[in-house]
Amino acid sequence: MRSVRALILCLLTALALSGCMRHPAPEAAARPHNDLDALAYGGRPSSAPPPIARRDMRVRPARSAAVPVVYAAAAPPAMHDPAYRLDTGDRLRIVVYGQEGLTNTYLVDAGGKITMPLIGAVAARGRTPAELSAAIAARLRDGYIRHPYVAAEVEAYRPFFILGEVAAPGQYPFVPNMTAESAVAIAGGFSPRARRDHVTITHTDARGTVRLVVPTATLLSPGDTVLVDERWF
Structure with a gap:
């Protein structure tokens, strides 16, 4: 009787062991899916990003919006061409260093001159800003200032004129x-x-006055007159 009970106990033990071998423990099958899971399971966070993150990083540059182009609303500053010849309508900034009473803004008048304290009228028409500076310094050196230092620059150019087939012909700042x-x-x-393919420009300088028929992309000069012709068909 004892031998039968021992045999039955051995058979039950063998069946139990064989069942455990076929079914692994749940802890061995569980694997962390992210860094938080790794911390929860006592492991170290993964240093490499998951595959989906790598795919996002590759796609993101293609989805980025183009940088918008911003256009300045303010007018550009006046150009300072050392060879530019002054004429009526130009507004100049004259600086006499150390002399606040002489440093000021001056307008070239209809006679082509500017009028300054102490020295009176100085011819500006046909001169460059550098030549005008030298002329003012020479006048100041003659009995007023021993060593004058003068600088002149164009603060605003004389206007241009436009006539003919435009909505509002007239005079405008250059x-x-x-x-x-x-x-x-x-x-x-x-x-x-x-007529939109060309215009007529009248330009006057030291060499005289010329009238040219030019494309609309042609650069203008201060004091030019632009004539827009009427088309015939």
């Missing part, structure tokens, strides 16, 4: 680096009857 096309835009654009 903007550096402007073209005939931008002059038309300042004057309100072409009229319905305007």
